[in-house]
Amino acid sequence: MPLPAAGTVRSTLEGERRRLRAETGQAIATPEPMTYGSQAAAASQVFEQQRDLALRDRARQQLALVEAALGRLDAGTWGTCEECGEAIAPERLEALPWAALCIRCQAARQRRRS
Ligand SMILES: [Zn+2]
DSSP: OOOHHHHHHHOOOOOOOHHHHHHHHHOOOOOOOOTOHHHHHHHHHHHHHHHHHHHHHHHHHHHHHHHHHHHHHHHHHHOTTTOOOBEEEEEEEHOOOOOOOOOOHHHHOOOOOO
């Protein structure tokens, strides 16, 4: 399987960056004053706000990955594992164009983390 074309990758990454920027830029609903509504409503509001924050956090992390991948594309190092310097499998790049690590290094990193 050949590597995905750089132009295709770039437009995929740029599209993803646009989407994530919109997502991370979205205003989080400000909670209503506590005097308003029941405690249950207030609790569910807090829950929703925390969920929004978590989602936004993930979007922000993803955005950082996408931006790093665009940087590697510019630098000509895209598709190379940042850890071991080996080529990342084309299938992996096809599915995750922002992947910075080959499967082996990614798995090793996850093992270290857990
Ligand atoms: Zn590697």
